[in-house]
Amino acid sequence: MKILxxxxxxxxxxxxxxxxxxxxxxxxxxxxxxxxxTLAEQGSYDALIVDRMLPRRDGLSVVxxxxxxxxxxxxxxxxxxxxxxxxxxxxxxxxxxxxxxPYAFSELLARxxxxxxxxxxxxxxxxxxxxDLELDRxxxxxxxxxxxxxxxxxxxxxxxxxMRHSGQVVTRTMLLEHVWDYHFDPQTNVIDVHVSRLxxxxxxxxxxxxxxxxxGAGYMLKAGxxxx
Amino acid sequence: xxxxxxxxxxTAVRLSALYLLLFTVCAIGLVFYMTSLSVNLLTSQTEAAxxxxxxxxxxxxxxxxxxxxxxxxxxxxxxxxxxxxxxxDPAGRIVAGNVxxxxxxxxxxxxxxxxxxxxxxxxxNNDPExxxxxxxxxVMPNGIRVMVGRDLGEPEKIRLVVRxxxxxxxxxxxxxxxxxxxxxxxxxLHRIDEVSVASQRIMGGDLAGRLPVSGSGDEFDRxxxxxxxxxxxxxxxxxxxxxxxDNIAHDLKTPLTRMHNRAESALANAKTTKAYRAxxxxxxxxxxxxxxxxxxxLMISRLxxxxxxxxxxxxxxxxxxxxxxxxxxxxxxxxxxxFTLGSVDATPVRINRELVGQTxxxxxxxxxxxxxxAEKPVEISLAVEKQDxxxxxxxxxxxxxIPPDQVDRATERFVRxxxxxxxxxxxxxxxxxKAVMKLHGGTLELQDNAPGLRAVLAFPVGEETK
Numbered sequence: 001m002k003i004l005x006x007x008x009x010x011x012x013x014x015x016x017x018x019x020x021x022x023x024x025x026x027x028x029x030x031x032x033x034x035x036x037x038t039l040a041e042q043g044s045y046d047a048l049i050v051d052r053m054l055p056r057r058d059g060l061s062v063v064x065x066x067x068x069x070x071x072x073x074x075x076x077x078x079x080x081x082x083x084x085x086x087x088x089x090x091x092x093x094x095x096x097x098x099x100x101x102p103y104a105f106s107e108l109l110a111r112x113x114x115x116x117x118x119x120x121x122x123x124x125x126x127x128x129x130x131x132d133l134e135l136d137r138x139x140x141x142x143x144x145x146x147x148x149x150x151x152x153x154x155x156x157x158x159x160x161x162x163m164r165h166s167g168q169v170v171t172r173t174m175l176l177e178h179v180w181d182y183h184f185d186p187q188t189n190v191i192d193v194h195v196s197r198l199x200x201x202x203x204x205x206x207x208x209x210x211x212x213x214x215x216g217a218g219y220m221l222k223a224g225x226x227x228x
Numbered sequence: 229x230x231x232x233x234x235x236x237x238x239t240a241v242r243l244s245a246l247y248l249l250l251f252t253v254c255a256i257g258l259v260f261y262m263t264s265l266s267v268n269l270l271t272s273q274t275e276a277a278x279x280x281x282x283x284x285x286x287x288x289x290x291x292x293x294x295x296x297x298x299x300x301x302x303x304x305x306x307x308x309x310x311x312x313x314x315x316x317d318p319a320g321r322i323v324a325g326n327v328x329x330x331x332x333x334x335x336x337x338x339x340x341x342x343x344x345x346x347x348x349x350x351x352x353n354n355d356p357e358x359x360x361x362x363x364x365x366x367v368m369p370n371g372i373r374v375m376v377g378r379d380l381g382e383p384e385k386i387r388l389v390v391r392x393x394x395x396x397x398x399x400x401x402x403x404x405x406x407x408x409x410x411x412x413x414x415x416x417l418h419r420i421d422e423v424s425v426a427s428q429r430i431m432g433g434d435l436a437g438r439l440p441v442s443g444s445g446d447e448f449d450r451x452x453x454x455x456x457x458x459x460x461x462x463x464x465x466x467x468x469x470x471x472x473x474d475n476i477a478h479d480l481k482t483p484l485t486r487m488h489n490r491a492e493s494a495l496a497n498a499k500t501t502k503a504y505r506a507x508x509x510x511x512x513x514x515x516x517x518x519x520x521x522x523x524x525x526l527m528i529s530r531l532x533x534x535x536x537x538x539x540x541x542x543x544x545x546x547x548x549x550x551x552x553x554x555x556x557x558x559x560x561x562x563x564x565x566x567f568t569l570g571s572v573d574a575t576p577v578r579i580n581r582e583l584v585g586q587t588x589x590x591x592x593x594x595x596x597x598x599x600x601x602a603e604k605p606v607e608i609s610l611a612v613e614k615q616d617x618x619x620x621x622x623x624x625x626x627x628x629x630i631p632p633d634q635v636d637r638a639t640e641r642f643v644r645x646x647x648x649x650x651x652x653x654x655x656x657x658x659x660x661x662k663a664v665m666k667l668h669g670g671t672l673e674l675q676d677n678a679p680g681l682r683a684v685l686a687f688p689v690g691e692e693t694k
Contacts, residue, residue, distance in 0.1 A: 088539065100526075102519050104512070154554060180555060184586040185520055188593055193558040215505070216512035 001025040001116050004045040006036030006062065007078070008054050016049070019105050025112075033057025040066055045073050047116045049108070052079040052090065060093040067094035074115040076108070087183060106217040110169040117168060128163035131223030133202060133210055135163050144202055154179065155198050162198075162211065162221040171218035195219055248405045252398055263390045270386070271362065274378045275340070278364055281311055282376045294372065298324045301374075310379040312347060312361055318371025325375070326350055335375060338367050344380050360384060419448045423455075435463050480521065483514040490514070524656040531583075531663040539580045540668075545619050545687060546572035546612045548581055552588045553610050560596060560608060570611030570622075577619050577687045579668060584621075584685075587664045590657040591623040591683045599627025599680065618670075618686045626680040635674045661685070 003020055005027050007013040013029040020027040028045075030036035033054040040048055040062070048066075052059040063075050077095040079086055087098040097111050128135045132145040135156075142149045142159060151159060158179045162170060172191040176182050199211045212220045281304075288300035301313045305326030314325035316335055330347040344360040363377025422440050430437045438459060439452040487510075494507030553569045560567035588610075595608045608625045630638050638658050658672070661683075665672040668687055675682040 100523065102522055104516060104519060106512075180551060182551070182585045183582055184589070185523060186589075188559065188596070190555055190559045190589075193562055194555075197558055215509050 001046045001113070002044065003027040003047050003049060003112065004030065004036065004040055005049045006030045006033065006040070006054060006059065007049070007051045008032060009051070016105075016108075019109070023109055031055075033059065033062045037062045037065060040073065041069065041071065043071050043073065047112050048073050048075040049112065050075055050077050050095070052077055052086075060090065060095075063095050064093045076111055076115060078103075106169070107171050107173065110171045110174060110218060113168050114165050114170065114174065117165065128160070128166070130163055130166045130221055131208065131210055133163070133223075135159060142202070144206060149201055151198075151201065154194070155201065158194060158198055159202070162219065166221045166223075169214050169217050169220050174218065244405060244409045248402065252401075255398065256394065259390060259394045263387050267387055271380075274362060274380070278311075278362070278376055278378050281378075282364060282366065282374075285313075285374065285376060294370075297374065301325055310381065312349075312363060312375070312377035312379065314373075314375040314377075316373045316375075320373075323372075327375075330375075334363065335365060335373055337365050340364050341377075344384075345377075347377075416448075423448075423452060427455075430459065435459075435466065476521075476525070480518060483517050487511045487514045521656070524660060528656060528660055528663050531660070531667055539582075540578045541581060542576045542578050542690070543581055544574040544576050544612075545579065545584070545621055546574050548579070548585050549588060549610050549612050549621055551585060552592055555589065556592050556596070563596060563606075565596060565599075565606040565608055568607070568609045570609050572612045573614040573619060574612075575614050575619055575689060578690045579687065580664075583664045583667070587661045587685065588621055588623065590661060591685075594657055595623060595625035595627065595681070595683075599625040614689075617689045619689055620687070621685040623683045623685075624677045624680060626677065629676060629679055629681040630674055632676065638674060 001024075003025055005013055005016050005020075007016065007029065008031055010031070013031070017027045017029055028039065030039050034056040036048075036050065036054070037057060039045075048063075050059040050063055054062070059077055059079075063077065066073070066075070074096045075094065076097045076099060077090040077093075078099055078101060079090065080101040086100075090098045096115050099108060099111060126137050128137070133142070134144070135142045137160065140156060142151055142156065158175065161175065161178050172186055173183075175191050175195070176184070176186050195211065195213075199209075202211065203209055208223070210221055210223060212222060214220050285297065285300055285304070289297040292299070298315055301315050301324045304311065305313045305324070312325070312327050314327045314330065314335070315323045317323050320335065326349055328348045328350045331345045334341055334345050341363050344362060346360055349359070359379055359381065361377045361379045363375050365373055365375045367373050419442070426437060426439045438456045441449050441452045441456070443449065490507050490510050494504055498504045498507060549572060550569065553567070557567055592608065592610070596606075599606045599608065604626070606626065608623070611622045611624075613620045613622060658674075662672045665685055665687075670685060670687040673684040673686065675684060
């Protein structure tokens with residue numbers, strides 16, 4: 001994946017460049033809003049990471065201008081300001097996700113990978129399949145190896161989100177955001193308990209695990225083992 | 229001289245100088261008006277007397293002709309008094325009268341001479357003073373001129389006396405005003421000097437220092453008292469900041485030290501990949517805690533500095549409470565806690581769903597954290613009640629609760645009632661809850677649940693839903 005990082009803090013930008021390279025992606029860095037806009041306009045990136053406060057042109061207006069040009073490269077807005085109303089203005093300007101500094105790189109990486117995949121057509125599918133696990137979004141049913149699984153509405157949404165992003169790491173905050181629609185940082189292991197209940201339902205009586213814990217980052221639904 | 233020019237810059241001094249000037253102008257005007265009035269009155273009285281005199285002189289003329297007139301004039305002229313008499317022949321030579329010489333041209337006039345004229349009487353040679361008078365000249369058909377006049381000594385004296393006393397009064401007033409203003413101004417300057425010296429000392433780092441209060445209760449005292457109040461508040465805030473930074477230092481130092489130790493011991497002892505991995509996992513957990521603390525600090529300061537009301541929506545509080553209940557139910561169940569959802573009133577209130585959701589989950593989180601581990605079975609309940617135009621979200625537990633004398637402290641930043649800080653947490657949960665409730669115009673009450681804690685979030689019901 002080719003990522004453009006528009007960030008004026010050189011140290012942070014260099015760290016992101018290196019960390020993305022280690023995660024198998026390549027990242028370009030633009031030090032100000034104007035340069036960032038020019039690079040992003042060429043449209044050859046899979047995702048943008050845009051700091052909100054930038055010299056020469058602020059992050060929100062860069063994203064808004066790109067959207068006005070019809071460039072819909074997924075963009076994640078980074079902000080030191082934080083909090084809910086900022087997130088709303090960020091998303092309104094055309095950002096696809098929003099992350100508050102300070103953040104953990106694992107969180108940023110997971111979100112960027114999910115964002116990039118969001119552009120793929122999976123969104124339109126009505127039936128998700130991971131290994132022998134199957135989820136029908138229209139009839140609200142889930143089956144594993146043809147055997148029906150009884151899920152609570154919230155468990156269904158949780159599984160749906162995990163399956164839509166199968167093969168990708170999803171973090172606890174991402175789950176809280178998309179399954180419960182709250183954007184705070186879950187203090188304790190509340191999400192883990194929900195996930196382990198779901199795991200119990202989809203893995204009980206089956207040999208192969210599907211729902212994996214990625215230590216220090218989150219979860220991944222995947223047929224077959226994960227590298228970690 | 230510097231002191232004087234500094235004093236001239238003082239508003240009070242400038243104002244008093246201006247008042248003095250205005251008062252002087254008014255007083256002078258008034259005195260001139262009054263003297264001219266009284267002088268005019270005297271003058272018209274003088275004129276009437278002159279006319280009377282002319283009349284009686286005229287009668288003598290009618291009775292006895294020129295000779296009678298001259299006789300009458302001679303007789304009258306010998307009497308002491310303020311009247312002037314003069315008779316001249318057609319050639320202008322003095323024939324009779326009590327005037328030795330008179331201002332030139334006066335006798336050529338016919339009728340009233342309104343302006344004061346100067347003259348000299350007989351027998352007054354040793355008095356060089358020139359008298360002033362007004363007079364009337366009558367020209368007889370045969371060319372003889374008769375002048376009768378009256379000295380203006382009296383009105384002139386009045387004028388003089390009034391002017392002298394006015395001058396004296398103004399002089400005394402001016403000196404008095406100057407003295408008053410000098411001492412008052414000097415005193416004011418002195419007080420201001422004291423204040424500026426004291427404030428310099430405070431600026432220099434003596435934050436416990438205060439401005440001097442004389443105890444007279446004047447404006448300076450009131451000002452100094454207010455400034456002292458402000459200084460006390462600043463000192464309080466300053467100490468608060470110091471307290472908070474001590475706590476931040478502690479809260480950040482602990483996970484940082486732990487990370488350092490983990491890394492060090494992993495380097496020294498870990499032999500397998502698994503051991504390295506475990507050390508790294510632990511370090512990530514520690515850094516997550518750091519990030520959480522930072523985020524909570526940021527969030528509280530943003531809430532306290534004001535938050536856009538745009539993010540508020542009209543929503544039943546019960547939906548948020550139900551969300552939180554559902555979110556925490558499995559966790560509570562796993563921990564063997566009886567977690568119940570009581571009655572939920574569905575009246576909509578204007579809230580920020582995110583913030584209220586976070587606040588209620590913090591409270592539930594606290595309840596699980598602090599009520600857990602007791603010997604007796606833990607019970608936690610959630611409810612939404614409506615009462616007196618308030619909607620209350622209530623979180624109760626049967627844990628140790630908060631001692632009544634600690635309730636106020638519990639919502640302060642970084643205050644964690646268990647001093648050892650053994651439980652994970654930032655000590656910011658309740659202060660965040662308090663800030664959120666303040667934002668909603670509501671309150672956070674921590675009550676005794678006997679036993680346990682009963683946390684009540686009270687939201688005012690808006691006009692639209694009453």
